[in-house]
Amino acid sequence: MTTIAAPAKPDLAALRRDVRAFLADELASGGFAPRCDSWLSGFDVGFSHRLAERSWLAMTWPEEYGGHGRSQLERYAVNEELLAAGAPVAAHWIGDRQVGPALLKNGSVEQRQRFLPRMARGDLLFAIGMSEPDSGSDLASVRSTARRVEDGWRVNGTKVWTSHAQRSDFLLALVRTEARTTSRHDGLSQLIIDLRADGVSVNPIAMLDGEQHFNEVVLDDVFVPDRDVLGAVGDGWRQVTHELAHERSGPERFLSTYPLIEATISGAARADDPIAGILLARLITLRQMSRDVGDQLQAGHTPAVEAAVVKDMGTRFEGDSLEMVRSLLGREPDPTATDLCGRLLAEAIQHAPVFTLRGGTSEVLRGIIARSVVGR
Ligand SMILES: Cc1cc2nc3c(=O)[nH]c(=O)nc-3n(C[C@H](O)[C@H](O)[C@H](O)COP(=O)(O)OP(=O)(O)OC[C@H]3O[C@@H](n4cnc5c(N)ncnc54)[C@H](O)[C@@H]3O)c2cc1C
Structure with missing residues (x-):
């Protein structure tokens, strides 16, 4: 009788050890300084390249497109380690998290071949x-339009809060390609826009701490060739809904403040404080929920409601964690602090207002959750 060997289980412990060793080397050589919210603010293309050299970008993408054919679980483990260490992963984060999967799900073979291998090397960045x-929560009300012209589309409109557009190569934009439709969710499409094309202006917007990470992007009669329509014309709403499930459910939705939590608990030797126990219990729960959504995404489902729950609870945890850390540290935030805890606390407090906004506000997420319960 022939026996078929079960597929080998990934050795996650060994993978985590490798990532931790890499991070320790990076820290020792000054490759990065840990920071809170590093997936949004830690923009370092060189660091992304170093991860790509170790095959830690595009981990789950097929090898034919420059990926590494690894499991979601392995990707999750690597990302958790990077976020927990406060490593600068922002340059590739959006591409790796959602644009790559969107290209794999809806893109043409030509698009996949053109974009994915360069993204997997950290050489091509997406916003x-x-x-x-006037269209954030109510995304279906977008007013940027694409007008049909020979061989493509002419796009006019303004996008806002576009993270890292000033440093990226392409923008994956949701635009209206049909003016009058019976449902407002129809007539929307996703276009891949070259951020260096004629008619594109990127105007940085300063954050509370003076950093410039997001932007206004003005599109003035920008030509987009037919080959850069992602998926089917008019199918944009369904496509972005799936993308949002990727955007809302990952570990970055509850680990933005983790470097501060760890520095506080280890630095002040307060691991036995009940507050530390509460922090840990909530983290473990969120992690399990987020991993379950990841499993559903891998199985090809669109767990929009479950992802909304992870994001709402995760970002609420991030806000609460700051209050708990403040009480553990017994100090107030000081932007001039130079010690690790003090610096991370001030940094996190200044970033905290965005936790519950980006990727969909808490009110809107709770609306999605409530409607799913009422609709049952
Ligand atoms: C740091 C950061 C980075 C971002 N990066 C990007 C990016 O890269 N790309 C991108 O496209 N967008 C990005 N965004 C935009 C983000 O997705 C929007 O800010 C978010 O969806 C909210 O939209 P809005 O700002 O227009 O607020 P609004 O939609 O105007 O909401 C204002 C307030 O009204 C409430 N509200 C609105 N509708 C309802 C309702 N139906 N029920 C109850 N309350 C409601 C909201 O909860 C909120 O409190 C980013 C935002 C931030 C803060």
Whole structure:
């Protein structure tokens, strides 16, 4: 009788050891300084390249497109280690998290071949153009339009809060390609826009701490060739809904403040404080929920409601964690602090207002959850 060997289980412990050893070397050589919210603010293309050299970008993408054919679980483990260490992963984060999967799900073979291998090397960066000045929560109301012309589209409109557009190569934009439709969710499409094309202006917007990470992107009669429509014309709403499930459910939705939590608990030797126990219990729960959504995404489902729950609870945890850390440390935030805990506390407090906004506000997420319960 022939026996078929079960597929080998990934050795996650060994993988985590490798990532930790890499991070320790990076820290020792000054490759990065840990920071809170590093997936948004830690922008370092060189660091992304170093991860790519170790095959830690595009981990789950097929090898034919420059990926490494690894499991979601392995990708999750690597990302958890990077976020927990406060490593600068922002340059590749959006591409790796959602644009790559969107290209794999909806892109043409030509698009996959053109974009994915360069993204997997950390050589090509994407920004996301969903929000507009009057369309954030109510995304279906986007007013950027694409007009049909020979061989492509002419795009006009303004996107806002576009993270890292000033440093990226392409924008994956949601635009209206059909003016009058019976449902407002129809007539929307996703276009891949070259951020260096004629008619594109990127205007940085300063954050509370003076950093410039997000932007206004003005599109003035920008030509987009037919080959850069992602998926089917008019199918943009369904496509972004799936993308948002990726955007809302990952470990970055509850680990933005983790470097501060760890520095506080280890530095002040307060691991036995009940507050530390509460922090840990909530983290473990969120992690399990987030991993379950990841499993569903891998199985090809669109767990939009479950992802909304992870994001709402995760970002609430991030906010609460700051209050708990403050009480453990017994000090107030000081932007001039130079010690690790003090610096991370001030940094996190200044970033805290964005935790519950980006990727969908808490009120809107709770609306999605409530509607799913009422609709049962
Ligand atoms: C740091 C950061 C980075 C971002 N990066 C990007 C990016 O890269 N690409 C991109 O496309 N967007 C990005 N965004 C935009 C983000 O997705 C929007 O800010 C978010 O969706 C909210 O939209 P809005 O700002 O227009 O607020 P609004 O939609 O105007 O909401 C204002 C307030 O009204 C409440 N509200 C609105 N509708 C309802 C409702 N139906 N029920 C109850 N309350 C409601 C909201 O909860 C909120 O408190 C980013 C935002 C931030 C803060």
